[in-house]
Amino acid sequence: MHVLILGGTTEARRLAELLHGTPGLRPTSSLAGRVASPRLPPGETRVGGFGGAEGLAAWLREHGVDAVVDATHPFAGTISFNAARAAAAAHVPLLALRRPGWVPVEGDRWHEVGSLEEAARALPALGRRVFLTTGRTGLAVFAGSNDLWFLVRSVDAPAPPHPARMEVLLDRGPFTLDHERELLRRHRIDVVVTKDSGGAATAPKLTAAREEGLPVVVVRRPPVPTGVPVVPDPEKAAQWVRGRLDQGAFPVID
Structure with missing residues (x-):
């Protein structure tokens, strides 16, 4: 078979x-x-x-x-x-x-959207230093967000077009809660963007964001x-x- x-x-x-x-x-x-x-x-x-x-x-x-x-x-x-x-x-x-998929719990400040385009439109009202964890594809959607700074995490380096103000972090999960806490604080992140990928490998970022009281833009699957x-x-x-x-x-x- x-x-x-x-x-x-x-x-x-x-x-x-x-x-x-x-x-x-x-x-x-x-x-x-x-x-x-x-x-x-x-x-x-x-x-x-x-x-x-x-x-x-x-x-x-x-x-x-x-x-x-x-x-x-x-x-x-x-x-x-x-x-x-x-x-x-x-x-x-x-x-x-x-x-x-992930389910919000008490203390989460989730903003659910239907697409990356909706996520980009929501960001200016939520923060200025963005932890973007949606992968290296789709970054062109955020290329016009010149007033925002992005920390982009992906397995491989992204190709243009992408945001002008951007730092790339090449890494692969799973990630620990301590790792995500330190990352948010070190880069002074004030808003997180993620796709609702589900699973445990990258979920600690949601807990870390909740602890810091940060808004999280979640793209529905x-x-x-x-x-x-x-x-x-x-x-x-x-x-x-x-x-x-x-x-x-x-x-x-x-």
């Missing part, structure tokens, strides 16, 4: 680890190739795009894929919708693995394509995949 894992996330690597070595199961992990030195999962891997939904559907047929698990980043919306169209065209079952079942963790995704081996069919996800 050939399973394609659309990956690049911690959850995708964990799923590959859970499935690797299972008799009768051949997992292949696909990475977008946007990070220069990705953490490779065990088993077969491929890097790069497929050429849209039609290209992915052709790849599924050519390689005899029996199931697809979309374990991409919650904000990798294009590949998720391409996967839904491709899986339908190739008559291959599809599961989405999405870590739960895009929806999963209609009709695609969703599980919150790699263990449940592995259970779904193994259902094919154990039962000859895919179990229903409640």
Whole structure:
């Protein structure tokens, strides 16, 4: 049984680890190739795009894929919708693995927005020294914010266009609470911008911002394509995949 894992996330690597070595199961992990030195999962891997939904559907047929698990980043919306169209065209079952989103707690000063553009428009009323943790893509949206200073954290260096007043911090999570506290204070941050990526690896920044009483602009995640079942963790995704081996069919996800 050939399973394609659309990956690049911690959850995708964990799923590959859970499935690797299972008799009768051949997992292949696909990475977008946007990070220069990705953490490779065990088993077969491929890097790069497929050429849209039609290209992915052709790849599924050519390689005899029996199931697809979309374990991409919650904000990798294009590949998720391409996967839904491709899986339908190739008559291959599809599961989405999405870590739960963050939930505000007492003391949080969240400002939820629907896009990076909305986040950029909200910033001038909230602060002047911005901790921007939305990754290296999308910085062009903030390029015209000349009155603001940005601390940008990403795995790889961003390419222009980007804000004129900007310091880049190349780093990769997970991050500790002490690390995030020190970072906010050292750079005199007064507002944080993040996508609702969920997970524990980068959540300490939210706690640190709450302790400092800082506003946090949170970009809401895009929806999963209609009709695609969703599980919150790699263990449940592995259970779904193994259902094919154990039962000859895919179990229903409640």
